[in-house]
Amino acid sequence: MEMTQRRSTPEIAIVGAGIGGLAAAAFLHRAGLPCRLYEQAPELKEVGAGLVVAPNAARLLRRLGVLGELERRAVRLDVGWEFRRWQDGTVLSAEELTASCERLYGEQTYTVHRADLLEIVRAAVPDGAIQLGRRCVELMQRGDRPALRFDDGEVVEADVVIGADGVHSVVRRALTGSPAPVYSGMCAFRALVPAERAPSLARRNAQTLWIGPDHHLVHYPICAGKLVNLVAFAPAGDYSVESWSATATVEEFLAEFEGWDPRLLELIRAGGVPGRWALLDRAPLSRWSHGPVTLLGDAAHPMFPFFAQGAAQALEDAAVLARCLAADATDPSGALQRYEALRISRTTKLQQISRGRSHINHLPDGPDQQARDAAFADSDPLVANGWIYEYDPDATPAFSG
Template sequence: FEGDQAVLRFEDGETVRPDILIGADGVHSRVRNAIVGPTQARESGICAFRALVPAAKAPDFARRHAQTLWIGPDHHLVHYPVSGEEYVNLVAFAPAGASSVESWTATATLRELLDEFAGWDPRLVELITAADTPGRWALLDREPLDHWNRGNATLLGDAAHPMFPFFAQGAAQAIEDGAVLALCLAAAPDNPIAALGRYEELRRRRTARLQEVSHGRSHINHLPDGPEQRARDLEYSQADPLRANGWIYEYDPETAVSASA
């Protein structure tokens, strides 16, 4: 930074002084380090497996038009149809081993995934057995930021607020960020720093709340068998997820921006 001006220096020696800089460069964001200082993401102790099952090979129960959640000690698994019902998407969470890395391209073996759910319901084991090669990556943890702007630079998506995927909101919040940021910039094209400040003010508390509830779900879903687990199961059986989580899905970027004018 030169005062409030972000300066980009590229590997080929080129230097750029942009009108604005939007750091949408993920959980390992270099722009984040420049804005708030270098910080290390914490290992959560949880890894995620993701795989696709061809619908023709999936058991009937997995092809229902529903998200199905299986939960147990230190583990949980979610599945639902995708790609016009051609596949069933399968996402599983388990304790992270020493070989787990934070990467969208790392893979595990099907045997490793099956071993994590050994002894579970035979129907679930049948579904996992039909899966393709699963991806696997470690979940990283970061505390919500007090600010993510500096001068004419800001952050968006995982660079600003990485969150556990237990409410499926990581990409959704990046899309909301983009919509709000665009509206703020359109409303103040001659004052981008003010527009970025308004964007941060509108987005920071909501995304921090989602980071926190997503983090909390990692404990709730992985309870050991016992009184807490039985109380959770009873609560889940009686809950209306859409009503309880309506605040997540009813959000409208245009309404949020116009209400702050």
């Protein structure tokens, strides 16, 4: 029998200590399975800006015992899916979340800075589990065990390897060959605006989406209302840099939204130098587990941010993976196959619908846009997307019986 099938408590190595990797470690710890996290950065910090914590993510943070800290640092939304017309801010639809969200799904919806969420999830990981400054450069095989080689030459073996190392995943590349991403033709601008400098419209506890020809723009408060997160999507032209650290100029950002509602231009000016990155498209994988090695989060299923589910799906992956390994720790390869089978259809569907959302949001003014706006007025996105928000790994037939 293989060594990976003999151990009652497998040695588990996680590559990447972002939100997904930390969540995996936290859920594994909760299941009584220790692990080691290897993170290339010399300190744990999350670049980027804000994200939405929908009920499916809040449910899992509650299960980790950290929802209270989220509530202290985040903003609980009163209004979500507030679609506005680009020229004048006409409200096309809006969802009152205060009562309906908890009634439907048992949890509220929040907005939070990525760095805050990273710290919140890290609090559920045991001290000493994370090794910083460890850049994995190769996934190897040593006998019947996978091994990781780091940039300092050290090789570490494990019974289970989890690649949670993001869209540029070393583990994914070793497993799948990681074909080159496809140029989407879109880029994103982002900025954080001090609340005192933002127009009053943007300071409300609301997630607002402005939609117009070839563009859309989203804003909501984060950091207990101290900042406003601003992210906007526009044609990329020949811009192809996929990096959270790349920047644009305020003038470039403003030029993309010339003629839009003056309050948006005020918000853009108040944000200072914006970040800018290209949206590159990656086709869904047909499999992401190979023996005792698997992928999680963006390494497994990178998706456009148009349904705000990237971090939530990483949390879901982590919860399901831990349950599968805990259910049969003596057969890690079988547990990882079960994890993949439970997760891949859901994440593939989200990848696909997120890709299609840009077309809907970016329609030029005309008959199709008018039909879309009329449909918005009659829609209830909180109910229509119930299959996303009601998901609970512990309540799935695979685990609830």
